[in-house]
Amino acid sequence: xxxxxxxxxxxxxxxxxxxxxxxxxxxxxxxxxxxxxxxxxxxxxxxxxxxxxxxxxxxxxxxxxxxxxxxxxxxxxxxxxxxxxxxxxxxxxxxxxxxxxxxxxxxxxxxxxxxxxxxxxxxxxxxxxxxxxxxxxxxxxxxxxxxxxxxxxxxxxxxxxxxxxxxxxxxxxxxxxxxxxxxxxxxxxxxxxxxxxxxxxxxxxxxxxxxxxxxxxxxxxxxxxxxxxxxxxxxxxxxxxxxxxxxxxxxxxxxxxxxxxxxxxxxxxxxxxxxxxxxxxxxxxxxxxxxxxxxxxxxxxxxxxxxxxxxxxxxxxxxxxxxxxxxxxxxxxxxxxxxxxxxxxxxxxxxxxxxxxxxxxxxxxxxxxxxxxxxxxxxxxxxxxxxxxxxxxxxxxxxxxxxxxxxxxxxxxxxxxxxxxxxxxxxxxxxxxxxxxxxxxxxxxxxxxxxxxxxxxxxxxxxxxxxxxxxxxxxxxxxxxxxxxxxxxxxxxxxxxxxxxxxxxxxxxxxxxxxxxxxxxxxxxxxxxxxxxxxxxxxxxxxxxxxxxxxxxxxxxxxxxxxxxxxxxxxxxxxxxxxxxxxxxxxxxxxxxxxxxxxxxxxxxxxxxxxxxxxxxxxxxxxxxxxxxxxxxxxxxxxxxxxxxxxxxxxxxxxxxxxxxxxxxxxxxxxxxxxxxxxxxxxxxxxxxxxxxxxxxxxxxxxxxxxxxxxxxxxxxxxxxxxxxxxxxxxxxxxxxxxxxxxxxxxxxxxxxxxxxxxxxxxxxxxxxxxxxxxxxxxxxxxxxxxxxxxxxxxxxxxxxxxxxxx
DNA sequence: CTAGGGTTAG
Numbered sequence: 001x002x003x004x005x006x007x008x009x010x011x012x013x014x015x016x017x018x019x020x021x022x023x024x025x026x027x028x029x030x031x032x033x034x035x036x037x038x039x040x041x042x043x044x045x046x047x048x049x050x051x052x053x054x055x056x057x058x059x060x061x062x063x064x065x066x067x068x069x070x071x072x073x074x075x076x077x078x079x080x081x082x083x084x085x086x087x088x089x090x091x092x093x094x095x096x097x098x099x100x101x102x103x104x105x106x107x108x109x110x111x112x113x114x115x116x117x118x119x120x121x122x123x124x125x126x127x128x129x130x131x132x133x134x135x136x137x138x139x140x141x142x143x144x145x146x147x148x149x150x151x152x153x154x155x156x157x158x159x160x161x162x163x164x165x166x167x168x169x170x171x172x173x174x175x176x177x178x179x180x181x182x183x184x185x186x187x188x189x190x191x192x193x194x195x196x197x198x199x200x201x202x203x204x205x206x207x208x209x210x211x212x213x214x215x216x217x218x219x220x221x222x223x224x225x226x227x228x229x230x231x232x233x234x235x236x237x238x239x240x241x242x243x244x245x246x247x248x249x250x251x252x253x254x255x256x257x258x259x260x261x262x263x264x265x266x267x268x269x270x271x272x273x274x275x276x277x278x279x280x281x282x283x284x285x286x287x288x289x290x291x292x293x294x295x296x297x298x299x300x301x302x303x304x305x306x307x308x309x310x311x312x313x314x315x316x317x318x319x320x321x322x323x324x325x326x327x328x329x330x331x332x333x334x335x336x337x338x339x340x341x342x343x344x345x346x347x348x349x350x351x352x353x354x355x356x357x358x359x360x361x362x363x364x365x366x367x368x369x370x371x372x373x374x375x376x377x378x379x380x381x382x383x384x385x386x387x388x389x390x391x392x393x394x395x396x397x398x399x400x401x402x403x404x405x406x407x408x409x410x411x412x413x414x415x416x417x418x419x420x421x422x423x424x425x426x427x428x429x430x431x432x433x434x435x436x437x438x439x440x441x442x443x444x445x446x447x448x449x450x451x452x453x454x455x456x457x458x459x460x461x462x463x464x465x466x467x468x469x470x471x472x473x474x475x476x477x478x479x480x481x482x483x484x485x486x487x488x489x490x491x492x493x494x495x496x497x498x499x500x501x502x503x504x505x506x507x508x509x510x511x512x513x514x515x516x517x518x519x520x521x522x523x524x525x526x527x528x529x530x531x532x533x534x535x536x537x538x539x540x541x542x543x544x545x546x547x548x549x550x551x552x553x554x555x556x557x558x559x560x561x562x563x564x565x566x567x568x569x570x571x572x573x574x575x576x577x578x579x580x581x582x583x584x585x586x587x588x589x590x591x592x593x594x595x596x597x598x599x600x601x602x603x604x605x606x607x608x609x610x611x612x613x614x615x616x617x618x619x620x621x622x623x624x625x626x627x628x629x630x631x632x633x634x635x636x637x638x639x640x641x642x643x644x645x646x647x648x649x650x651x652x653x654x655x656x657x658x659x660x661x662x663x664x665x666x667x668x669x670x671x672x673x674x675x676x677x678x679x680x681x682x683x684x685x686x687x688x689x690x691x692x693x694x695x696x697x698x699x700x701x702x703x704x705x706x707x708x709x710x711x712x713x714x715x716x717x718x719x720x721x722x723x724x725x726x727x728x729x730x731x732x733x734x735x736x737x738x739x740x741x742x743x744x745x746x747x748x749x750x751x752x753x754x755x756x757x758x759x760x761x762x763x764x765x766x767x768x769x770x771x772x773x774x775x776x777x778x779x780x781x782x783x784x785x786x787x788x789x790x791x792x793x794x795x796x797x798x799x800x801x802x803x804x805x806x807x
Numbered sequence: 808c809t810a811g812g813g814t815t816a817g
Contacts, residue, residue: 064808230813236813
């Protein structure tokens with residue numbers, strides 16, 4: 001018996017089927033047409049198998065037309081192996097059956113198998129068996145995935161099929177996918193007749209190569225020729241609008257969609273949701289979603305990602321639950337969103353179970369994206385150990401995997417680990433750094449003041465002009481600013497296009513940390529003259545510049561115009577700058593008033609700014625109040641315990657100091673160790689506070705002794721209020737002398753030629769006594785000493801500091 | 808009897 005008869009499970013059902021056929025047919029089942037009508041009623045595999053059996057019984061199994069129909073039916077129903085065996089049983093295959101089996105394999109993504117059939121077909125081409133118009137589109141589609149298009153293209157031309165709209169569209173698609181847009185475009189313009197599909201192929205070719213201008217250009221010509229956009233046009237062009245921030249075109253297209261009822265197509269509505277999400281217009285995205293009659297997995301993924309990417313993890317989660325309620329199962333991309341959602345919610349427990357879920361599904365092997373997402377998730381949770389473990393276990397790593405790891409370290413303040421990771425990445429030959437790499441590693445270099453390495457990258461980027469990229473350039477400007485090369489920051493700034501606020505923000509902030517408040521205000525004016533729109537970050541940079549330079553009135557004015565002229569509601573950051581500005585200048589009451597008037601809950605940075613102002617101006621009353629609030633909002637930050645113990649120490653309340661310390665210890669908090677670095681030659685030497693293990697320690701100590709004596713003869717008096725221990729005076733002096741910045745300066749002096757300048761980098765704020773001492777040291781040694789601390793720059797020269805002791 | 812061009816990501 002033929003295998004197909006065996007597969008009909010019950011013979012009785014076959015009989016029923018046969019009986020039905022006989023009774024419904026007015027004539028006997030002799031003509032092919034009688035069978036043809038039966039194909040329409042085959043809605044599942046079993047019915048199709050019965051029909052198949054029927055064909056065999058009636059001796060129609062060698063009928064090529066009916067067999068081809070059968071092949072296609074099996075494909076539609078998802079069973080490629082039955083298609084294959086049907087095809088194999090045909091003795092005299094014609095081009096229809098070949099076309100069908102090839103298309104079948106392509107449709108199932110089995111491109112290699114498809115190409116095997118193609119080669120077989122090509123090898124047995126003869127007078128009555130030749131590929132036709134229908135043969136090539138599926139083949140070309142397979143070629144897109146197999147990097148083997150040239151031969152087929154030659155064949156297409158030899159046979160003169162290139163002008164067929166279907167074939168040409170496939171060719172355009174093929175060339176676009178390999179990035180050869182000029183050839184794709186040539187095929188397109190050479191077409192004697194174009195249909196909407198041809199236009200779509202060309203538009204999507206440009207879209208998929210990120211060429212927004214090209215895509216919009218073709219779209220425009222299409223409009224000129226009077227061809228209307230259909231669902232395919234719209235769903236390829238909408239992502240381009242999103243990418244190029246073209247909200248006007250996006251909305252116009254949405255109107256076209258509504259006018260022509262194209263929104264019934266899921267692709268179109270999904271694309272609209274994604275576009276509005278990229279514009280941050282969640283209400284619009286939501287409305288499109290709500291209006292959909294049919295929603296698929298992509299629709300749900302899109303609305304979830306919309307909320308997730310606009311920092312609304314709770315609503316994203318709401319939609320994830322909604323998706324589960326309607327019984328749609330999450331796929332890999334859903335889980336990618338989930339990693340970000342629980343990263344944002346910093347939910348350790350669920351994050352871990354997502355990780356487990358991914359491992360059980362073996363999705364790490366399936367796609368790098370999900371692995372990268374997990375690395376990113378752990379990085380957001382601040383767990384770089386886990387992030388690194390996942391990273392190590394990735395079966396395949398791409399550039400983004402490395403970028404994610406580097407960014408993770410950098411954003412968790414682990415700059416040197418970020419740099420180590422970057423160096424390891426450079427050793428992988430098959431990994432090519434990209435823009436994302438630069439914007440992750442350059443800030444790490446800035447953070448540790450690694451000017452040399454940063455400049456090396458800059459040099460490399462000049463070769464491929466990537467330094468003109470706004471994001472990369474902004475990082476470089478920021479790096480030069482943070483590494484004390486204000487001049488280089490400025491010259492780079494004037495070299496690159498200054499069309500967006502980001503570059504202006506970077507340069508304004510650089511001027512600010514160097515204490516050039518007036519110049520920062522001037523650049524703000526230039527920015528306005530260039531018609532670049534200031535944003536909320538511009539004002540953060542400006543306000544902090546004013547604060548560093550003590551420009552109280554100007555700062556106040558900026559704060560006002562920001563609200564009145566720009567309609568920007570002050571954020572926590574803006575309030576923080578203002579509290580700092582007023583507080584440092586000694587207007588503690590005003591600062592407190594501002595805090596009290598805030599429409600939102602002040603966070604730790606606000607109370608922290610107020611507290612440190614209280615410390616400078618010795619207002620212990622307000623300090624106590626600020627501290628209470630501070631611990632209410634953030635009891636985990638060790639810095640505030642240090643500040644508090646500092647205030648207690650200054651007023652001689654040593655019991656308080658002890659109490660605060662044990663409190664911090666009980667809560668498992670450890671003081672961030674202070675460290676300073678100084679570059680000697682090309683090597684950065686790092687010194688930790690009180691560290692006596694440096695090989696040159698004896699020399700450093702001797703140098704500090706000598707300096708100390710000279711300083712005192714010039715009138716230096718140690719300020720013991722910066723010593724937090726209750727010990728004897730000479731021991732206090734010893735403690736001040738072991739501050740990391742002081743060790744670094746002394747090392748710099750003994751290791752570099754006389755009168756050369758010294759650059760110091762400190763991870764925390766520089767101590768007040770060290771600040772004072774450095775002034776004296778700069779005078780005694782006739783050196784310029786530049787100290788960059790966590791807040792700003794101090795340029796010491798001739799016994800004076802550029803900040804005018806206002807810091 | 809057979810065919811092309813489309814939406815989501817770290």
